[in-house]
Each structure stands twice: as C-alpha cells, then as structure tokens.
Amino acid sequence: MEEISEVISVTHLSFGYSSTPVLKNLSLVVKRGENIGIVGANGTGKTTLLKILLGLLKPWEGQITILGKKMLSNQDRVFAKKHTSYVPQERIIGKMPISVYDAVLLGRYAVGFKGIKKPTQKDRELVDEALEVVGLKDLYRSDVSTLSGGQLQRMAIARGLVRESPIMFLDEPIAHLDKFGKEEIPLLLEKIHSKRKLSMITITHENINMNFDRVFNLQAGYLKEI
Amino acid sequence: MNIATYFTYPIFQRALIACILAGGVISLVGIVIVVLHLTTIRFALMHTALLGSAAAIVLSLPPVWGALFAIAVTAWLMGPLSDKLKVDTGVSGALFMTGSLALAFFFFYQAGIPAMEAFDVFSGNILSLTKADVISLSVVSVTILILVICFYRELQLVLYNEDLALTLGIQSKLVRNIMLLSCGMAIGVVMRLVGALLVDAIILLPALGALQLGSSLATVLVITSLFGLISTVLGLLIALKLNWPLGVTITLTGVVVLLLITFYRKLREHIRRK
Numbered sequence: 001m002e003e004i005s006e007v008i009s010v011t012h013l014s015f016g017y018s019s020t021p022v023l024k025n026l027s028l029v030v031k032r033g034e035n036i037g038i039v040g041a042n043g044t045g046k047t048t049l050l051k052i053l054l055g056l057l058k059p060w061e062g063q064i065t066i067l068g069k070k071m072l073s074n075q076d077r078v079f080a081k082k083h084t085s086y087v088p089q090e091r092i093i094g095k096m097p098i099s100v101y102d103a104v105l106l107g108r109y110a111v112g113f114k115g116i117k118k119p120t121q122k123d124r125e126l127v128d129e130a131l132e133v134v135g136l137k138d139l140y141r142s143d144v145s146t147l148s149g150g151q152l153q154r155m156a157i158a159r160g161l162v163r164e165s166p167i168m169f170l171d172e173p174i175a176h177l178d179k180f181g182k183e184e185i186p187l188l189l190e191k192i193h194s195k196r197k198l199s200m201i202t203i204t205h206e207n208i209n210m211n212f213d214r215v216f217n218l219q220a221g222y223l224k225e226i
Numbered sequence: 227m228n229i230a231t232y233f234t235y236p237i238f239q240r241a242l243i244a245c246i247l248a249g250g251v252i253s254l255v256g257i258v259i260v261v262l263h264l265t266t267i268r269f270a271l272m273h274t275a276l277l278g279s280a281a282a283i284v285l286s287l288p289p290v291w292g293a294l295f296a297i298a299v300t301a302w303l304m305g306p307l308s309d310k311l312k313v314d315t316g317v318s319g320a321l322f323m324t325g326s327l328a329l330a331f332f333f334f335y336q337a338g339i340p341a342m343e344a345f346d347v348f349s350g351n352i353l354s355l356t357k358a359d360v361i362s363l364s365v366v367s368v369t370i371l372i373l374v375i376c377f378y379r380e381l382q383l384v385l386y387n388e389d390l391a392l393t394l395g396i397q398s399k400l401v402r403n404i405m406l407l408s409c410g411m412a413i414g415v416v417m418r419l420v421g422a423l424l425v426d427a428i429i430l431l432p433a434l435g436a437l438q439l440g441s442s443l444a445t446v447l448v449i450t451s452l453f454g455l456i457s458t459v460l461g462l463l464i465a466l467k468l469n470w471p472l473g474v475t476i477t478l479t480g481v482v483v484l485l486l487i488t489f490y491r492k493l494r495e496h497i498r499r500k
Contacts, residue, residue, distance in 0.1 A: 054393055056392060056393065078395060081393065081394065081395040082395060086390075086393040086394075088389065088390060088393070095260065095261050095437055096261050096382075096385045096386050096443065096446075097437065097440050097441050097442060097443075097445075097446060098382070098386055098442060098443070099441065099442060102382070102442060103386065106379070106382065106383050106386065106390075106394070107394070109379060109383060109394045109395065109396065110394060110395040110396075113379060114379070115376060115377060115379075115380070116375075116376050143441065
C-alpha cells in the first residue's frame with residue numbers, strides 16, 4: 001500500500017442517535033505513526049466516534065478518510081475494517097470454549113482467511129509472533145476463560161497485532177484492570193508503538209500512564225486538543 | 227423379534243436414518259441455541275408451529291406444511307424485527323409466542339377447527355415418518371452441515387463475540403439470522419420425530435454435554451454429534467429391544483448421557499484439583 005502521511009482524516013463530523021446529537025462538527029487528523037489519546041467521561045461519545053471510524057456507524061454529516069480512501073460506500077467501510085485493527089475491552093461473553101491461540105487467530109479474519117479459505121502458515125506465524133510480543137506464548141493452549149483481566153487484554157492486543165494494519169484503535173484498554181494491569185498494559189502498548197510505528201488511537205475515561213503524541217478531550221460533543 | 231429383523235422393514239429403516247441425521251447433524255444447532263441464549267426463541271418457534279398448523283387446516287393443506295412454513299417465516303423475521311424494534315430477540319420471541327398462540331386460538335374459534343387436529347403437530351412419532359419426512363430431514367441436515375463446514379470461522383467468531391465479529395467485517399446480524407432460520411427448521415423437523423415436548427432431547431442435551439467437555443468449536447461440534455448419535459440410535463435400539471415408547475426412551479437416553487458427562491467432568495475437575 002502507498003505510504004500516506006495522514007492515515008486518518010475527519011472533517012466536520014456530526015453524529016447522533018435518533019434526533020440527539022452526540023458528536024458535533026468534529027475534525028481530527030492522525031499522522032502515520034502517531035500515538036493519539038482521546039479522553040472523556042463516560043457517555044460523551046468516545047465509543048461512538050470509534051464505531052464511526054471503524055465503519056460500523058454512518059455519520060450524519062462530515063467526511064472521513066482512512067488511508068487516503070474516503071468513506072462513502074459500504075465497500076469503503078469494508079476497506080476500513082480490513083485495514084484497521086480494533087482492540088476492545090476483552091470480556092468473556094458466552095460459553096464458547098476457545099483457546100488463546102484460536103482467539104488470536106480470529107484476528108486474521110478477512111485479511112488472512114474467510115469462509116472456506118483456511119488459515120495459512122503465515123497466519124499461524126503471525127499468531128506465534130504476536131503471542132510472543134504480548135507475553136502469552138506459554139498460555140497459547142489455555143482456554144480464554146482461565147485468563148486474568150490483564151492477560152485477556154494482552155490477548156486482545158495480540159489479536160489486533162496479527163491484522164498487520166497500520167492503524168490500531170484501542171477502546172478503554174485499562175478499564176476494569178487491577179493496579180498491576182493498569183501499569184503493564186500501557187508499557188506494552190508503548191513498546192509496540194515504538195517498535196511497529198503504528199498509528200494508535202486510544203480512547204479512555206480514566207488517567208492512563210502513556211506518552212501520547214497528542215491528547216484530545218471529548219466533551220459535550222466537541223473534540224479539543226489539550 | 228430380533229433387533230436386526232426390525233431393520234428389514236421400511237418404517238424401522240426410516241426411523242434409523244432419522245435418528246442418525248437428527249442425532250448426528252441436527253443436534254449441532256443446539257450449540258448455537260445454548261451459546262447465544264436462544265432458548266426462549268426455540269419455544270416461540272414451536273408455538274408459531276401451532277398457528278401455521280391451524281392456518282393450513284383452514285386452507286385444507288397438511289398441518290405439518292403449515293407448521294414448517296410458520297417456523298421458517300418466524301425464524302427469518304425474528305432477527306430483523308428485533309433489530310428494528312431495538313429489543314432483545316428474547317423479547318421479540320415472547321411477542322411471537324403469545325401473538326401466534328392467540329391467533330391460533332382465534333382461528334380455532336372463527337373457523338370451527340377442532341383444536342386437537344392442529345395440536346397434532348406437537349406430537350411426533352418416529353415410526354410414523356413418511357418418505358417425505360426423511361427427505362425434509364435430510365435436506366435440513368445437509369444444509370446445516372454445509373453451513374457449519376463452509377462458515378466455521380464466521381460461526382466461531384459470532385459465537386465467541388458478536389461485536390468483535392462485526393468489527394472484523396462479518397455481517398453478524400446476517401449470520402445470526404441464518405442461524406435462527408437453521409434452528410427453526412431443525413426444530414420443525416425434529417418435532418415430527420419425538421414431538422414438541424421432547425425436542426430438547428435432540429436439540430439441547432447433546433450440545434449441553436459437549437460444551438462441558440469440548441475445548442474448541444471443532445471439538446464441541448464433534449462431541450455434540452457423537453452424543454446426539456448415541457442418544458438417538460441407542461435410544462431407538464433400547465426402545466425396540468425392551469418394547470418401550472420411542473420418544474421417551476430417546477429422551478431418557480439423552481438425559482442419562484448428559485448426567486454421565488456431568489459426573490465425568492466433575493470427577494475430572496476433582497482429580498485435577500487433587
């Protein structure tokens with residue numbers, strides 16, 4: 001893919017639910033390799049902004065460009081999903097037994113395998129490498145339900161890494177973690193950022209001990225650099 | 227009569243084929259029902275069968291056709307309707323269940339249909355299966371098998387975390403609706419085998435057992451299929467040997483298998499802790 005300096009460009013973005021506006025005339029540019037933090041209290045629209053950037057919600061107004069491609073059609077949004085990685089707050093939701101290895105391998109969906117196309121050797125090598133980076137190599141066979149909060153979050157980061165995308169979105173990476181987790185996860189993310197030169201956009205409602213290049217505050221629908 | 231002799235008769239051959247398909251393949255939809263908490267929905271689907279059956283009687287069609295059609299339509303509508311109304315599928319399931327029951331009774335009253343005739347769709351008998359029943363069972367089984375094989379990873383992702391699946395580019399809602407339709411069709415055909423009240427023996431019990439032992443979706447699928455086969459085929463053989471009622475024996479075999487699995491899991495955990 002062509003090297004583009006501005007990996008994300010958002011101009012005059014507005015969005016709301018029903019007739020209630022949540023995001024108002026929001027603009028943001030993220031450069032390649034930048035580490036951006038977006039802070040704000042719960043319910044200010046941080047996750048909504050992330051969902052729009054991920055192509056899961058259509059904005060009311062404004063324009064979004066991801067890696068030089070304007071997000072206009074559903075196909076463009078598929079492009080956005082394929083070329084970005086998303087690290088959610090990992091939670092165990094269902095009763096589905098799944099190993100750490102398989103849960104990370106799922107990150108290769110659509111970029112490595114899909115439908116009847118099976119995971120390749122490359123997919124498996126990327127999983128091994130990502131597990132090594134996040135320090136979960138020894139636990140690759142464990143069921144995800146046996147992991148601690150911090151380990152689950154590291155697993156989610158590994159799943160984001162295997163997508164090999166230049167942009168990584170992180171949704172509340174330290175929420176619900178203990179003191180140790182709140183210290184180790186930011187260190188791991190900084191290490192990954194400096195090694196892989198990823199553009200990282202982290203949203204958080206609490207203080208996170210990370211060296212962001214820029215930090216924005218999302219309040220009352222407006223985004224301001226602080 | 228010797229058990230082998232039974233299987234020289236077409237009705238027993240059809241029963242054996244039905245047991246193999248239902249236990250080995252149809253049971254796989256139980257994994258979806260258990261993991262995605264769709265138990266209310268399966269109940270709703272069964273009740274819409276009554277409405278379909280009543281409507282079919284009014285139209286002078288076979289009640290089973292009406293029941294299957296109603297289940298398919300409900301299963302297909304339930305997902306999108308829940309999305310539109312922004313309610314949980316359990317809520318829309320309750321809506322369908324009560325609404326279809328009320329409508330069915332309205333039909334009985336207005337058209338003077340004997341209610342028991344419509345209620346016949348709830349009673350199944352594996353020995354009364356027709357060739358058409360076996361064909362419909364085979365079609366549903368093959369469809370489920372193809373879906374599981376071709377969309378294994380999509381299924382794994384949606385069962386693991388629907389929101390995550392969405393962010394990775396899977397049309398989670400479509401996958402969920404296809405799953406609901408498959409569950410509906412599975413319930414519809416299995417009702418003909420053991421009756422509505424015993425559907426869970428084939429649909430739920432094997433999956434409940436497998437989820438206790440499996441370590442991945444692949445192993446859960448294999449174990450579900452295996453437990454389903456043991457419950458249905460062994461149940462059929464025991465019933466024939468001891469001259470017991472078929473549906474009940476298949477269900478009791480499933481219950482015993484599930485109890486044994488639960489006991490084994492507990493024992494294994496106990497030994498590991500020691």
